[in-house]
Amino acid sequence: MxxxxxxxxxxxxxxxxxxxxxxxxxxxxxxxxxxxxxxxxxxxxxxxxxxxxxxxxxxxxxxxxxxxxxxxxxxxxxxxxxxxxxxxxxxxxxxxxxxxxxxxxxxxxxxxxxxxxxxxxxxxxxxxxxxxxxxxxxxxxxxxxxxxxxxxxxxxxxxxxxxxxxxxxxxxxxxxxxxxxxxxxxxxxxxxxxxxxxxxxxxxxxxxxxxxxxxxxxxxxxxxxxxxxxxxxxxxxxxxxxxxxxxxxADKLFNSPVSYSNCKGCEFQATEEELAAGKKSGFRECWSSQMGWTEKEFANPVIWEIWKLHYLKGPKLFKDGKYFFQDLNEDDIGVRPEAGKLSPSERQWIQVEKTRTGDSEPHILKEELRQEMSNWKYPLNFIDFETSATALPFNRGRRPYEQVAFQFSHHTVDEAGNVKHESEYIDFEPGNFPNFQFVRELKKALEKNNGSIFKYAAHENTILNVIFQQLKESNEPDKEELQEFIKSISHSTGNGPEEWCGERDMIDLCEVVKHYYYDPHMGGSNSIKAVLPAVLNSSKHLQQKYSMPLQEIDLSSMNFDSGHVWLQIENGKVLSPYKMLPPLFADWTEEQLDATVSGMQDIADGGAALTAYGKLQYTDMPEEERLAIKQSLLKYCELDTLAMVMIWEYFREVVSL
Missing domain, CATH: 3.90.320 (Lambda Exonuclease; Chain A)
Structure with a gap:
């Protein structure tokens, strides 16, 4: 053929x-x-x-x-x-x-x-x-x-x-x-x-x-x-x-030279599990033939695994023949300390040193973290949004790729450490523009207390800024009230004429992680899906607590039955709770969805939820299938805010030691 x-x-x-x-x-x-x-x-x-x-x-x-x-x-x-x-x-x-x-x-x-x-x-x-x-x-x-x-x-x-x-x-x-x-x-x-x-x-x-x-x-x-x-x-x-x-x-390998930029994101890299299952790795074949790498070299961590390595710095190190962590010194990274927190370059160097020495202990700035946490006000509120941006708008007057916020989850923790799945919201009805009702429900949930509010990364703040502007252009009867609420829990991004920073401006737990905590289990990622397994593997207390059914640890849930157990341990290592959730799509893992969707406009993560929402919006299907997808989305979002709670529990544990 x-x-x-x-x-x-x-x-x-x-x-x-x-x-x-x-x-x-x-x-x-x-x-x-x-x-x-x-x-x-x-x-x-x-x-x-x-x-x-x-x-x-x-x-x-x-x-x-x-x-x-x-x-x-x-x-x-x-x-x-x-x-x-x-x-x-x-x-x-x-x-x-x-x-x-x-x-x-x-x-x-x-x-x-x-x-x-x-x-x-x-x-x-x-x-x-x-x-x-x-x-x-x-x-x-x-x-x-x-x-x-x-x-x-x-x-x-x-x-x-x-x-x-x-x-x-x-x-x-x-x-x-x-x-x-x-x-x-x-x-x-x-x-x-x-x-x-x-x-x-x-x-x-x-x-x-x-x-x-x-x-x-x-x-x-x-x-x-x-x-x-x-x-x-x-x-x-x-x-x-x-x-x-x-x-x-001719079905002939081109043998294009290996490079930092091309090889870093190569989709033909096989995981250890895939290799064990008999899959081949195109990445390995390239490096074996061109660089003479053996199993020994492939076992060594390479420089593109370093968190946030600058797009100019990485290729330069590569060009200089510095492929592995073991080849680097502090000057290569350009370590520049910052007072009171870990600078990005310090985090990079800590990752390099701990990885190549086999040091699996976390690096924590305990006093600085304790000081940060002393400013937090109980009850603590942990929130996570799921959003979509579609090429063709949902409603009259809307423009292409306007953000749509269709779901949130909300956990609270009181001063005694009691955890509650406080509230959630989802609108999966085809054709609905949920943003304004989304904010009304979020307002209702967060105004029940005056405690600190946590997000993970900048996404939630960005979305609230978008909805603020949408409200401004709307005829909603309560738009001013909703705008004032948004201003109270967020800060302006600089894309509009107004500037603000709310009294309850959301605290970015991801930034807290970056500033005070690094664990080798995280590798080069600070995503919640990397941080959660790291803290769970470090904490015997969390392992013991979350290895028990929900009813025995008095943990409320809106989507899991009382007998659900969040943690399983295999070969002495905690399995990520995210692995315990059924895939939203039978043939694709969440990682594959994220990898495939990440090249899309304004999408960095969350491919699974976004694709599931797309299926609910644009696909004709039996009602039972729609409800099953809705339930899966609720479970995913609930775990996102519970994961934030678990990270907080770990931080509270380490600063009290």
């Missing part, structure tokens, strides 16, 4: 040409799984594509026969015999290259090539695609080369054509003309495991307009074709296409 270089493979090769050899091979571990159904759920990209097609009501869709490249190209050429035609998913094959276009508009020999993306743009942003210094902006580079690749193949098939190229994106300056715009396109999985789309309208006239806009990118593509913007190393577009195609067609 012929192996064609498609546009998705071309983009993958631009990240690292070696990936062409490992991709689509079951024997290799891959943290970024390709499942069009779940990707569509998470991104909402299918909605943008369907809305884009409504801009061209006469368009003809070429569908099915996905892997029959000859047939698809022949069907396209048959349609192109017409003088004027619009084709969705037009297919072009040239030698060992194959592409499909989102929208192709033909008017004689005048062609519009339109690439549709579930990304947003501000039409006032003059430096959206090209930076002030003339280079392509990193977040758009792959998309631009993608369109350049498509144009190259089309031009080879039809050199007589004059092609104009566009990106069609969500325009942040446009408001939705109707309620429930993103509910007009529904998604389902067919019996053949294909993604099916149901439209609830047939024209833009029915909805009064669109929130999409087009950007002409001809000038940028001309520069790419001329070699101003090189594709790979010192190769221009045509050279890159040729060499990628040859290697992929």
């Amino acid at each position: 012929s192996r064609f270089l498609t546009k998705s493979r071309f983009k993958q090769a631009l990240e690292c040409p070696n990936k062409l050899f490992y991709t689509k091979k079951e024997e290799y571990a891959n943290s970024k799984l390709e499942d069009p159904f779940l990707e569509a759920l998470a991104q909402g990209g299918f909605q943008v594509e369907e809305l884009a097609r409504l801009h061209y009501p006469d368009g003809i869709l070429i569908e099915n026969n996905d892997w029959k490249y000859e047939l698809l190209a022949a069907q396209t050429e048959e349609l192109l015999r017409q003088e004027n035609v619009v084709i969705f998913e037009a297919a072009f094959k040239f030698e060992a290259l194959f592409i499909r276009t989102d929208i192709l508009v033909k008017r004689g020999n005048e062609i519009e090539l339109i690439e549709v993306k579930a990304k947003s743009f501000d039409p006032e942003d003059e430096n959206l695609l090209v930076g002030k210094r003339g280079g392509l902006n990193g977040s758009w580079k792959l998309y631009l080369f993608d369109v350049a690749f498509q144009k190259y193949v089309i031009q080879k098939c039809h050199p007589e054509w004059k092609i104009k190229s566009y990106l069609m994106l969500a325009d942040k300056s446009k408001e939705s003309p109707i309620e429930g715009l993103n509910q007009l396109f529904r998604i389902s999985k067919t019996a053949e495991n294909r993604t099916g789309i149901t439209k609830k309208m047939n024209s833009l006239d029915e909805i009064g307009g669109s929130v999409l806009g087009k950007i002409n990118i001809d000038k940028i593509l001309d520069e790419i074709e001329a070699g101003k913007h090189l594709c790979y190393e010192n190769l221009n577009l045509e050279q890159s296409i040729k060499i990628f195609s040859e290697h992929y067609a």
Whole structure:
């Protein structure tokens, strides 16, 4: 069977040409799984594509026969015999290259090539695609080369054509003309495991307009074709296409040199569990062949495992041949102490030293932590939000990618240490815009006491700032009251005209961790999913307490029965409570979802919850399945705030020693 270089493979090769050899091979571990159904759920990209097609009501869709490249190209050429035609998913094959276009508009020999993306743009942003210094902006580079690749193949098939190229994106300056715009396109999985789309309208006239806009990118593509913007190393577009195609067609490893930036985030790294299960590691194969690494080297911690290693510092150390923790000294890290807390560079050096000496004891600034905790006021409140940002808005007047807060969990702890799952909220009804009711319920929950409020990382504060602005532009009768509440528990982010810092401004427990605590079990991560197992492994008290059923430790829960046990210990190590939860999607772990979704707009973490919410919003399913997903979301969010409580319990324990 012929192996064609498609546009998705071309983009993958631009990240690292070696990936062409490992991709689509079951024997290799891959943290970024390709499942069009779940990707569509998470991104909402299918909605943008369907809305884009409504801009061209006469368009003809070429569908099915996905892997029959000859047939698809022949069907396209048959349609192109017409003088004027619009084709969705037009297919072009040239030698060992194959592409499909989102929208192709033909008017004689005048062609519009339109690439549709579930990304947003501000039409006032003059430096959206090209930076002030003339280079392509990193977040758009792959998309631009993608369109350049498509144009190259089309031009080879039809050199007589004059092609104009566009990106069609969500325009942040446009408001939705109707309620429930993103509910007009529904998604389902067919019996053949294909993604099916149901439209609830047939024209833009029915909805009064669109929130999409087009950007002409001809000038940028001309520069790419001329070699101003090189594709790979010192190769221009045509050279890159040729060499990628040859290697992929021959199923031959490119043997691209290992590098800090490429290898750090390689999806073909296998975990110890995957290796034990017989999976291969593309990452290991590259480093074994190029650097001669053996099991000994692979067992050594490498520099990209260091927390927050600067994007300039890491590549420089790599270039100097300093790959391992054991190669580093304090000057390499540039250790700069800060009074009263751990500086970022101190944390990095502590991680390096403890890892290479095998010191598993945590590093804690006890006195400083004790002083910090003495400022906290009981009862303590721990909150966690789950949010989504969709390309197509929920409501009339809303813009693309406005944040939607659909869920929170709230635990309290009194001065005696009694823990209570105090309240929770979730709105999973399709088409609802929950933000204002979300704040009303949060206000009701947090105004029951005057205690300190805790978040984990900046997300909750950011979301409240967004909702503050949404309220300002709304006609809600209680908007001023809700805005005052938001100001009382948050601080302004500087993105609006008003500045504030509330009397109960949320305390960031993640910052507390960064400033006063490091445990080698955390590795290079300060995420709550790394910190929680670390504190549980350090504390015999927490191990004993949470190894008992909820009813025996007098711990209330809104989503788990009284016999639920949070901790299990295997081979002397505590299993993370997150591992005790059933996956939201049977075939994907939370880590895989996060890895796949992390490349999306404004998403850093939380891929599982976001994708589950997408499924609730855009998928027609039995009510029992909807309720099961809702219950899973409630369990996940409850654990997030209970995890914060457990971290607090550990800190209270260590400062009292």
